[in-house]
Amino acid sequence: MVENRPWLTAFSHLVVILGVLIIAFPVWMTFVASTHDASTMLRSPVPLLPGPYLIQNYKEILFQGYARTSGIPLTIALMNSMIMALGICIGKILISITAAFAIVYFRFPFRMAAFWAIFVTLMLPVEVRIVPTYGVVAGLGMINSYSGLIIPLIASATATFLFRQFFLSVPDELAEASRVDGAGPMRFFVDILLPMSRTTIAALFVIQFIYGWNQYLWPLLVTNHESFYTAVMVVARQATAVDATPSWNLIMAAAMLAMLPPVLVVVFMQRQFVRGLVETEK
Amino acid sequence: MATVSMRGVRKSYGGALEVIQGIDMEIADGEFIVIVGPSGCGKSTLLRMVAGLEKITGGEIAIDSRVVNNLEPKDRDIAMVFQNYALYPHMSVYENMSYGLRIRGMSKTEIDERVKRAAGILEIGQYLDRKPRQLSGGQRQRVAMGRAIVREPKAFLFDEPLSNLDAKLRVQMRVEIKKLQRQLGVTSIYVTHDQVEAMTMADRLIVMNKGVAEQIGTPIEVYAAPSTLFVAGFIGSPAMNFLETRVSSDGRLAIDGAALSPKTGLDPGRAVTVGIRPEHLATGGGLDVQVELVELLGADTLVHGRLSDGKSLVVRLPGNQVPTAGDRLPVQAYDGAWHLFDTETGKRLGTA
Known part of the structure; x- marks a missing residue:
């Protein structure tokens, strides 16, 4: 702003700080809770400052697990989540970028029909088709497997659409120049289109990783063996354990750990993420 | 190669x-x-x-x-x-x-x-x-x-x-x-x-x-x-002037009434379009141009004007000749500068 109005500046800052506090407070409480022992967390008032049990709590949840329910160490659940999230995210990008490539650069019969068929699936939320999907996955014997966790979620109309729009904005002359240079379609795809779409890929990676990591309903359906539970599932199960006083310190430690990977992805890929959504580099 | x-x-x-x-x-x-x-x-x-x-x-x-x-x-x-x-x-x-x-x-x-x-x-x-x-x-x-x-x-x-x-x-x-x-x-x-x-x-x-x-x-x-009217109009800047006319009984063209009548070897009565490049016109004799607009390009002067029969004509003069709008400018063409085209087919017929 050109004007210098100290009161307005102070007021704007106040609003921003208040907003941050409102958003950050639950996270802070989660962290604080994960650093006390179980009995402190059941007494009131609830502490607002970190306690001395940080390392102990995290050690227990990571390597022994939450004994009252599943009892599997959280490391396994985190590993499962990581495999699922990366699988979904990389799979989505691979499939949608090749689908978009086919739709934009090749003239085949029913090309537009194929595009609209993909596009229409955007209108269907996962929950609508979850029962038939479960039937298919169960019939293929993919219950309790990584493929069962990943493959049904791998198709993405949104990503296909995003890549299609990006490819349409790439000048035709680039494809023609590469043809004259002697590059075949796949060569063009790998040498020119992929490097040009790297910011779009980065943006999608962030979005889809978080999407994959936060999956709850599908893993809940498709796994019934503890060794395939994901971190998000484990957190939820702990809180709803019956016939026991919940150990909030461990539950919150698990929640903190389950939150961490998406945060790290956002923090480290923030720049590419924003560029992918905003900038079109041509 | x-x-x-x-x-x-x-x-x-x-x-x-x-x-x-x-x-x-x-x-x-x-x-x-x-x-x-x-x-x-x-x-x-x-x-x-x-x-x-x-x-x-x-x-x-x-x-x-x-x-x-x-x-x-x-x-x-x-x-x-x-x-x-x-x-x-x-x-x-x-x-x-x-x-x-x-x-x-x-x-x-x-x-x-x-x-x-x-x-x-x-x-x-x-x-x-x-x-x-x-x-x-x-x-x-x-x-x-x-x-x-x-x-x-x-x-x-x-x-x-x-x-x-x-x-x-x-x-x-x-x-x-x-x-x-x-x-x-x-x-x-x-x-x-x-x-x-x-x-x-x-x-x-x-x-x-x-x-x-x-x-x-x-x-x-x-x-x-x-070789055609299109080419004549497309190549050259400013574009060639075109005047539609007919071959008269003695094989000549009547341009601007009869102010100029170059000789052609064409059949009398034939509809022809006559083309003349602005740079092939010069002051003096023949055509009488009513000056409407003058564009000064420094090296050249472009004169937009009308013939007495109302057809528009562009003349390119050396930069030191600057007529004013409203003037009457006598104009003549170099010999052989008239391009003749068949009005119907647009094909070239020769020069005059």
Whole structure:
């Protein structure tokens, strides 16, 4: 702003700080809770400052697990989540970028029909088709497997659409120049289109990783063996354990750990993420 | 280096609309051919058919007497320079220039040698590590040329390569491209809508209109003896004046009533259109022009006026002659400067 109005500046800052506090407070409480022992967390008032049990709590949840329910160490659940999230995210990008490539650069019969068929699936939320999907996955014997966790979620109309729009904005002359240079379609795809779409890929990676990591309903359906539970599932199960006083310190430690990977992805890929959504580099 | 032959080349989209209606042309080895015409005349389509980017509907195109109708662009051994340069944005200048060679599996040392040599010719040696977006328009243009040169192709194809540059750079690059082509001696086909580029660069011109080659010839032939009304009006700036009239009973033309009556060998009563270039008119005698507007260009003065029968006429005078609007200006034409065209068919009939 050109004007210098100290009161307005102070007021704007106040609003921003208040907003941050409102958003950050639950996270802070989660962290604080994960650093006390179980009995402190059941007494009131609830502490607002970190306690001395940080390392102990995290050690227990990571390597022994939450004994009252599943009892599997959280490391396994985190590993499962990581495999699922990366699988979904990389799979989505691979499939949608090749689908978009086919739709934009090749003239085949029913090309537009194929595009609209993909596009229409955007209108269907996962929950609508979850029962038939479960039937298919169960019939293929993919219950309790990584493929069962990943493959049904791998198709993405949104990503296909995003890549299609990006490819349409790439000048035709680039494809023609590469043809004259002697590059075949796949060569063009790998040498020119992929490097040009790297910011779009980065943006999608962030979005889809978080999407994959936060999956709850599908893993809940498709796994019934503890060794395939994901971190998000484990957190939820702990809180709803019956016939026991919940150990909030461990539950919150698990929640903190389950939150961490998406945060790290956002923090480290923030720049590419924003560029992918905003900038079109041509 | 090669010859290029087009024999009855046609192009249509889905049958009905024929955008190229049969072009016949033999291009000699090392010749610089310019295809010129208004937008939508099919000139770019024709070039893209030679390149292999558009399918050929009818006829055949041969490069070095090998028919290439069904060959992929890469197998035609041609290089193309695009209007927007089409440089790969994520590759450095060096990588851009060497990409085609790398695909062909050429050895690293030979690629390096060729790129360095081309960069030397084009004076872009110090930019080899830069990305296209770090270059100015003129430099990008050179890189696009470089990408074509390193391939050492049989023919260069240029698709309006200068139209994205500013006027001054355009003149400079025009001269450079022409020099370069002379130096390398590579057969070139150059598409443009700019008649100055066409006139100055071409060994031979193809003037196209609505998918037809109206005239093929050297720039001077096309200027001095345009074969149709379209060519006469398209080549030359300011454009040729046209006056519709009839051949009188004694075989003469009555221009502006009978103020001027050049002699023709044509049948009396025939409808003809007479063309006269503004630069072939001079003051004195004959026609009486009512001056309406005067444009001062410094070196020349363009006089827009009307004849006594109401037809408009543009006269180009030396810069030191400045009539004022409203004046009456006596005008005469040089001998043999009148171009005669058949009004109905638009075909050239001769001069008078």
